[in-house]
Amino acid sequence: MGKAPCCSKVGLHRGPWSSKEDMLLTNYVQTHGEGQWRALPNKAGLLRCGKSCRLRWMNYLRPGIKRGNISIDEEDLIVRLHKLLGNRWSLIAGRLPGRTDNEIKNYWNTHLIKKLRDEGIEPKPDKIIIKKRKDSKKKDRTDSVTSNASKKNKVSSDEEMNKKEEVAKIKVLVPKAIRVFSGSSSNNTVDSVLSSSSSIEVNDGKLEKNEEGVELEEGSWSKFDNNEYSYIDWPLIELGDTNYGTGPMYCVDNDHVLIDGCHFMLEDSMPNMLEQVYDEYLQLI
């Protein structure tokens, strides 16, 4: 038996939103904040499904949304991120300020696929095995620290084994948006970075202190397949007047980051440190 629909569709408006509906929704959200989407239509006087309201707000009405005119730089970033992440539009959108997952998805499907194919490039991600939707979603979910799959008893043990094998192939973990550190560094070498990564103490999934006892900010920590824990981050890189997202950057500690499986040092002595890291990252991909 399937789940009941999120709301009764009887008597509800569908299709394009009118300016009056937009106004009602905007006023309500600005007054009461986001959330409680199911109850929102009644309270706001809208004859819409709550889900529809959320979508309209997230993709169109929310302040700061940029529409159209995707720049060459943004396009380039989308291509690179897609190469790394596949169709994880929300993650890609998270690296493009003001852009929504829906817009990027549409732009990819209508412009970029065609453009890349015209250039003789078959647009497919490097790292993630794209499967049919159902499987890939399960894979993505199991990629996070916890999974409900086994809890809900929906998969057999064979399926579990297959999923574990799939997970082992995936290098890119689901990140949470947190800021990167740019702490000081003195005598770092690649070797010391590599060795430092194994010295991190992890307590209950959250790193507390590094080797030197320096207090680190609490954040989202994930465990790599090689039992190494790393701080997942997607820092913004400033290039000129624009902020760009990089790929998944795992902050090993205050001074070191891991981008796409390779270690980098962060040093205050390098004024354009992040830009250099970004350049190296670009070369990698």
Place this chain on the structure above:
DNA sequence: AAGAGCGCCAACCGCCAGGCA
């Protein structure tokens, strides 16, 4: 001028994870 074909994109749909009672 009009109809067909096509591309774009807003909106919808189904599914799933996490929270909570």
Place this chain on the structure above:
DNA sequence: CTGCCTGGCGGTTGGCGCTCT
């Protein structure tokens, strides 16, 4: 532990508008 609710995600659809014939 179980089931329901909510929010969020990615895939798909359908209508509108533009271009071509």
